[in-house]
Amino acid sequence: MAPNAAVPFWRAAGMTYITYSNICANLVRNCLKEPYKTEALTREKVHFSISKWTDGKPEKPTIRSDSPEE
Amino acid sequence: MGLAGVDMVIVPATTGQMGVLPGHVATIAELKPGVLSVHEGNETTKYFVSSGFVFIHANSFADIIAVEAVPLDQIDANLVQKGLVEFTQKLSSATTDLEKAEAQIGIDVHSALNSALTG
Numbered sequence: 735m736a737p738n739a740a741v742p743f744w745r746a747a748g749m750t751y752i753t754y755s756n757i758c759a760n761l762v763r764n765c766l767k768e769p770y771k772t773e774a775l776t777r778e779k780v781h782f783s784i785s786k787w788t789d790g791k792p793e794k795p796t797i798r799s800d801s802p803e804e
Numbered sequence: 805m806g807l808a809g810v811d812m813v814i815v816p817a818t819t820g821q822m823g824v825l826p827g828h829v830a831t832i833a834e835l836k837p838g839v840l841s842v843h844e845g846n847e848t849t850k851y852f853v854s855s856g857f858v859f860i861h862a863n864s865f866a867d868i869i870a871v872e873a874v875p876l877d878q879i880d881a882n883l884v885q886k887g888l889v890e891f892t893q894k895l896s897s898a899t900t901d902l903e904k905a906e907a908q909i910g911i912d913v914h915s916a917l918n919s920a921l922t923g
Contacts, residue, residue, distance in 0.1 A: 747905035
């Protein structure tokens with residue numbers, strides 16, 4: 735048995751699948767022709783707010799906004 | 805994309821191009837950046853998928869999940885070439901494992917885009 739057989743290089747470097755997948759998607763989006771490229775850039779924007787809950791009440795939310803890397 | 809009945813799809817699995825026909829054994833496969841081709845009668849429609857998965861169900865339904873899937877004609881060949889050169893350079897100047905991994909991903913994706921356009 736080889737429990738660590740054939741780990742993908744990105745996993746070996748400490749990256750998770752979701753990070754890998756998002757990098758791939760961003761690279762593909764950057765190689766598009768116009769007008770598809772501008773439409774795609776709108777898909778890249780991630781904007782969400784997180785709140786921790788204690789005693790059934792939400793605390794102050796943190797806003798997380800991902801700007802696409804160029 | 806949506807629900808359609810087709811003759812065959814060829815998906816870019818990490819283990820290689822996989823042809824899926826009706827009656828294919830139920831499978832889950834991870835996809836690598838590459839070309840997805842949908843064959844219906846005499847027509848073939850090709851898309852480039854950035855990464856993702858394909859779930860082939862026992863009833864001959866196949867779900868293809870990709871963050872980005874673009875028709876090949878939306879890809880700009882010049883940008884692909886520039887990207888390939890840029891990431892090849894980045895790999896040689898990369899120091900940390902993470903930088904090397906990111907540069908390698910860049911090379912893989914751009915090479916796959918290049919093959920998709922020239923293949």
